[in-house]
Amino acid sequence: MTNRPQGQGGKPDTEILSSPETRDNQVAPISWGEEFKATLSLAWPLVLAQLAQFSLQITDVIMMGWLGREALAAGSLAASLLHPTAVFGIGALTAVSPMVAQSIGAKDITSVRRSARQGIWVAGLVAAVIMGILYQSEVIFAWGGQMPHIAREASGYLDYAALGVFPSLGFVALRSLVTAHSETRIILVTTIASFFVNFAGNYVLMFGKFGFPALGLAGAGIATSIVQTFVFILLVLYVAFKENYRRYDIFARFWKADWPRFFEILRVGIPIGLMVMVEVAFFASAVFLMGWLGTDQMAAHTVAVQLASLAFMVPLGMSQATTVRTGLAYGARCFEGIRRAGWISVVIVGLFNSMSCASFLLFPHFLISLYLDPNDPANAVPFTLAVSYLLYAGFFQLVDGLQAMMAGALRGLSDTKIPMIIAVVGYWLCGLPISYFFGFTLGWEGEGIWLGLGIGLAVTAVALAYRFINREKLGLVDGMRPVRVAA
Template identity: 80%
Template sequence: MPTPLSWREEIIATLALAWPLVLAQLAQFSLQITDVIMMGWLGREALAAGSLASALLHPVVVFGIGALSAVSPMVAQAIGARDYTSVRRSARQGIWVAFVISALIMFLLYQSRHIYAITGQMPGISAEAASYLDFAALGVFPSLGFVALRSLVTAHSETRVILVTTIASFFVNFAGNYLLMFGKFGFPALGLAGAGISTSLVQTFVFILLSLYVIFKEGYRKYDLLARFWKPDWPRFFELFRIGVPIGLMVMVEVGLFAAAVFLMGWIGTDALAAHTVAIQLASLAFMVPLGLSQATTIRTGLAYGARCLEGVRRAGWVSIITSAMFNSISCASFLLFPHFLVSFYLDPTIADNAVPFTLAVSYLAYAGLFQMVDGLQATMAGALRGLSDTKMPMLIAVMGYWGCGLPISYFCGFVLGWEGEGIWLGLGIGLAITAASLSYRFMNRERLGLVRFSRMMVSDSPEQA
């Protein structure tokens, strides 16, 4: 077995890889924050409609992102094993997978009006949400194509370009929203539809930028990603699906749990829905740090796994756990100690119409603070297991934790016990805690469960497929 990095070296390597990813996640999420804040400027009805749109858009796009994240461990393992042909094949077929998944997602999004009608949402708010999705759907493929290329770049421990690209997208998104939502400088005031157009333009912008970087950067020319691009490589294509779809489903069931909570909040009323939108935005913002760290953990465990270094896998996992716990203790304290200050960024408490949603958002944020620790733990453990190409069982764990436990508890506490929004948030926290404990147990027992048997590491296909 190879000699692993020392604990100090592993910490440095993980943080060096993680900090640009964390900042990139924060910059990426700032696009959503900008959208939500500017929707709030349009009014609470627009804010509620934006929440409904995100409840449908976000889970399916996150599924695609999760599925495409399989490119990252496959490329990392190939680099660790010095199999550079596999690097090219995985990256190239990642674009193919992005195209197929995007077509399915776009078809679903164009059915939004029927979906909102079936789920009993308010007609006026549903119509506004659908107007946003009609245009945002056009940005799905660029978004997923960007993820495939980002996985390639990240696996090479080159993450600053991701950060720079994502920061640039923030300014493009703000400008697009300002011009198209509010009709500035001669542009029509399109409201939420304008935000949807801006979203698609931003996703196309970052995809083109990263594509040019990968095509023309010297270090990536050896892969020649565009050579025989249209020639199918079915073994690698289906291998990506085999590993990626469970990842996508796992991430989607978590995001889907929060999306389902949005629909439950919609049954309570507009004030509860607007308050939930604010609280979930703040909780999601804090989650970007463990999410970026989990991506770095996937690379670190994948590299150690590819190099057949058991101790390296262990150290990469523990470094991620400790680092995530340190940050999430800070975010938990912030939510519990300063909820009024945080909520005031989204809702002006001096406006009479905001009084009720402001108070509700403060109460929801207390629950969000309490589950910060378990939310970060489940993210990092999921990332560590993905580095080992272990995706099917974590998916089943997520389904049971989120939908088998979390959602029923949310409904029971919210509507049967009559705790309304607070009951819904309590169920979310319990679902996250169960999932985090189960994933942690699986990673801690990875050798006994046979997750690091190296005979199954890589897919071996005929050379002509490359």
């Protein structure tokens, strides 16, 4: 007989839905064409969901702009703290996705249930830490040398937005479950619905409509928390009542601790969260540097970053699909499937990013005019600056897509610690010092800061690609090699 891991009470820790003989043999990979179709089928709802999610941010930025330049600057400053911390939490919960995908590939139903359930537990822990940071935002901004009145307004937004952190992370945990089952349209539907809730909440609470007081940025923070709670509840109901997920009993005996899986998610997820946070904080640090240059530079940077971030939603959605595809191949012990899943995503994103690069280089004035009115004399300086920044954003589109795909593929193999170190070196030891050197030492100001951003992305992309290419030599797939136990 084959030895099996033992859980509490001496009972088998996993419920295997295939025979040991099937698990010990590698699965033949699907063709390149089939992998292309499978990746696109999984990715397109995720990409659209990312675009819909980003539309919430665009809506917030546009409506903050209606409040004035100072409100826009305060909103950008608030985002420079909210996004890195929230993205850390999202990254940490992203560990649920490859763990569930690997379990599905291995046909291990109990492991799927454990990962999804403990993912929500981890969401609660991480949310508590993030909220504690956000409630100290005014102190943090003062330490960063930001203008007091801008910092005060930004903190007012964050005090309310912090309430939505746990629902947003709980949503990520459940999203990982349904995504690993290649069921992504529900993610798209909930995200689109959240757009309308967010717009209505902003309109009513920011500007004081229908008898509500005009709360400004604080109203936007309240609307953000309402939206996050709304989408989390929708996905909870979907997983609780959809037939496909009833066999997992995710919410049955939910209060019962499963510490081994809880800490396993933290072990895999914290490096992912740190890696993603390092990248986002790298871009957020540029906001601080721009804040030293003035309000016009910060406003211009905000617009250029919004456009670059919008283009990045496609690679971001694709990277989620890549994690699932490589995770499924890893769980099924298919070496060739891992290779094809990784490189198919690079090809798809490379084609898209070539087009986004061309649009940034050829039509910068048109794109900037979507945010800033070029006929308004008050926008003359920030408009010109934003155009120059967007040209730099165009040049780093290709390396940005490559680093996202390679990071997603490595996560599917549960390889997270070294990629985190690569991100720290690429962004903070290379990119940020270069941004400061060119921006302030050489006096290139905003353009120098953007040059450093591009170099940081390039260094990280090359290092991650090297690691994925040499995954077998580096021992990243040793855990999937067949191990037979004597009878």
